[in-house]
Amino acid sequence: MFANGTDKHPHWDSALRRFADTVEIKRVAETIGMNPQTLRNKLNPAQPHELTTVELLRITHATQNYTLLDGALAELGRLPSLPLENPQEATDIPTQALKISSAAGELASESLQLISGSRLTKKRKDAIVSRANKAVRDLMLFAYAIEEKFHSIPVLSTTFDIACNSSLPGLTY
Known part of the structure; x- marks a missing residue:
């Protein structure tokens, strides 16, 4: 039987709108070999036309914009995608920690503004x-x-953990 509301996909619809706005x-349509009006219709949730999986992949590859993919993942209850383009930059622990702190501060500020009654526009x-x-x-x-750091020196890390956390005779503090 048909369940009411199962045809609504708010995360996907929001991602379509955000992508189309940015x-x-x-240019995207020409890059992937599609008629611009057709793409415009497929990016409009109010239109009956829908993107296919292959079109989603082509658009994502052409634009390097993961908004649509993240919207699809959110609709499935999954976390956003994680591109790993520069592994050296990704393994810089202090830089990653600073980015996390910055993001937390920005999101906390937005939360406080929302709690104080600030209007939430689209x-x-x-x-x-x-x-x-x-x-995320x-x-x-x-x-x-952190995983890369551990795996780059596994024997040393594991040996240190064993020495510190186990009760070996003669190696107690």
């Missing part, structure tokens, strides 16, 4: 969602950096 649709909501998604990516890169 790119030049004509544009502001989109900016907060984008910033929160970036914060920064946290994932931090976890990646």
